[in-house]
Amino acid sequence: MACVLLFTRLLPFSHRLTRSSVCVFSLFLSYLCYCALFPADSIMQKPADPTAGCQRVLADGAGRLIRKSLSCAPPPDVRPSTDQRAASPAHIGRNDTPSPPVSNLKFGNKKLPNAIIVGVKKGGTRAVLEFIRIHPDVRAAGTETHFFDRNYDRGLEWYRGLMPRTLESQITMEKTPSYFVTKETPHRISAMSQDTKLIVVVRDPVTRAISDYTQTLSKTPDLPSFQDLAFKNQSLGIVDSSWNAIRIGLYVLHLENWLRYFPLTQIHFVSGERLITDPAGELARVQDFLGLKRIVTDKHFYFNRTKGFPCLKKPESSGSPRCLGKSKGRTHVQIDRDAIEQLRDFYRPYNVKFYGMVGHNFKWE
Ligand SMILES: Nc1ncnc2c1ncn2[C@@H]1O[C@H](COP(=O)(O)OS(=O)(=O)O)[C@@H](OP(=O)(O)O)[C@H]1O
Numbered sequence: 001m002a003c004v005l006l007f008t009r010l011l012p013f014s015h016r017l018t019r020s021s022v023c024v025f026s027l028f029l030s031y032l033c034y035c036a037l038f039p040a041d042s043i044m045q046k047p048a049d050p051t052a053g054c055q056r057v058l059a060d061g062a063g064r065l066i067r068k069s070l071s072c073a074p075p076p077d078v079r080p081s082t083d084q085r086a087a088s089p090a091h092i093g094r095n096d097t098p099s100p101p102v103s104n105l106k107f108g109n110k111k112l113p114n115a116i117i118v119g120v121k122k123g124g125t126r127a128v129l130e131f132i133r134i135h136p137d138v139r140a141a142g143t144e145t146h147f148f149d150r151n152y153d154r155g156l157e158w159y160r161g162l163m164p165r166t167l168e169s170q171i172t173m174e175k176t177p178s179y180f181v182t183k184e185t186p187h188r189i190s191a192m193s194q195d196t197k198l199i200v201v202v203r204d205p206v207t208r209a210i211s212d213y214t215q216t217l218s219k220t221p222d223l224p225s226f227q228d229l230a231f232k233n234q235s236l237g238i239v240d241s242s243w244n245a246i247r248i249g250l251y252v253l254h255l256e257n258w259l260r261y262f263p264l265t266q267i268h269f270v271s272g273e274r275l276i277t278d279p280a281g282e283l284a285r286v287q288d289f290l291g292l293k294r295i296v297t298d299k300h301f302y303f304n305r306t307k308g309f310p311c312l313k314k315p316e317s318s319g320s321p322r323c324l325g326k327s328k329g330r331t332h333v334q335i336d337r338d339a340i341e342q343l344r345d346f347y348r349p350y351n352v353k354f355y356g357m358v359g360h361n362f363k364w365e
Contacts, residue, residue, distance in 0.1 A: 108167040110160050113141075115173045115197035115290055116189065118258075119180025121248055122211040123201035124272040126324055127309075129175045131283050134312065135295050139164040141174040148189055149182040156192060171290065177201075181247065181254050190261040197290060198262060203272030204364040205249025205351070206343045210332050212245040217333060227339050234339065239346040249347060252354040259357075269358050279310045 117125050133140045145151065147159040163172050179185040180200055189196050203211075213226045223229075230246060232238040241247055248254075258267060268289040275282045280298035287294050304311040304323050311323035347364070355361045 107165040108170065110163045110165055111172045112156065112160050112192060113163065113174050113196065114171040115199060116179065117173070117175035117199045117201065118185070119177045119200050120202055120208065120251070121177040122208050122215065123177065123203045124270070124275045125175045125177045125201050126328055127275055128199065128201050128270055128286065129173065130324065131279060131296060131312070132173065132286055134300060135287065135292055137170050137292055139166050139170050139172060144176040145174050146176050146178065148185040149176070149178050152188060183257060186258045186261040198258070198267045199270060199286065200267060201270040201272050201275065202251055202362060205251065205347045206340060208249050209245040209343065210335055212248065214330050214333050215327070218330070226333060226335050230339065230343065234342070237342045237345070239343065250350050252350050252357060255354065255357060264358070269360065271362055276309060
């Protein structure tokens with residue numbers, strides 16, 4: 001309308017106009033018409049809105065995820081390629097600003113995670129992430145972001161920038177095992193979204209401590225012995241619970257902190273032991289918890305005798321079978337039986353309390 005009015009007013013004087021001013025004028029008119037047809041907020045996401053995207057994932061009363069479609073849904077046949085599914089280093093560390101509409105249509109948007117594997121260190125967190133991300137409705141950040149413990153000052157937009165793009169039907173995940181034992185993390189995650197689903201991979205705390213120590217020793221060869229670090233006085237059986245490798249295994253104490261901010265129904269516990277003996281069974285429960293169709297099944301796994309662990313079978317299309325890297329499944333440092341028994345005695349009351357709290361006996365005898 002404005003274009004027409006302007007044009008009719010100027011028409012009587014048009015004979016006075018030069019060629020170039022006619023040109024500039026018509027360009028101006030085209031711009032006005034474009035603005036009227038495509039207002040800016042219909043094609044761009046608001047950068048400050050952390051939940052902006054094609055989908056919102058909400059939790060229903062049963063604790064399952066419900067995906068709500070918004071207006072920018074990509075066509076259903078657009079699926080990410082293997083390359084796009086793996087969170088490439090190019091994605092990591094790039095602070096994302098809203099993308100042009102064409103790439104949104106093709107690859108979706110970066111969204112804050114709907115589900116986070118928050119722990120525990122050396123529990124089997126990498127295995128759970130690598131196994132669940134073969135599900136077509138899951139995409140995950142490839143590296144540990146450490147946003148809620150080390151990088152919180154960088155802000156949610158920085159965090160979102162680390163996430164892979166997701167389509168309407170996909171959920172976003174990340175894993176940072178240190179979150180479970182960091183005091184501030186539960187509060188910070190609940191401030192991001194109280195609907196965030198939490199996954200904790202737990203493992204016998206004694207084996208976990210030895211695994212943790214084995215890893216540190218591989219990087220620091222002149223480390224004191226395991227016993228020197230684990231006990232204040234071994235002959236009296238006094239354990240040093242301030243040593244991180246011991247402290248992390250006091251699961252019940254850490255869980256109490258999480259339960260101040262999240263209901264138990266929003267936290268799923270994976271057995272690190274069963275993840276090795278029955279990966280498909282554990283993954284079935286993870287998929288149920290996330291409200292996903294059970295697509296990752298025993299068809300996807302085989303037991304690799306050389307590695308001594310389950311690995312992912314070769315995908316039908318291409319590629320090779322995939323086992324986790326050398327840093328997963330290391331041969332543990334030998335610890336004498338007495339020390340192990342003392343640690344078992346130390347952890348027993350905490351474990352029993354933990355079983356009661358989560359309603360499951362993990363049988364760490
Ligand atoms: N499929 C498969 N392949 C290899 N390793 C497996 C697998 N499933 C579980 N695990 C166990 O995962 C342990 C490492 O745990 P995390 O991935 O949580 O470690 S880390 O905290 O990220 O460093 C790792 O601990 P260690 O055996 O002590 O190395 C493994 O026992």
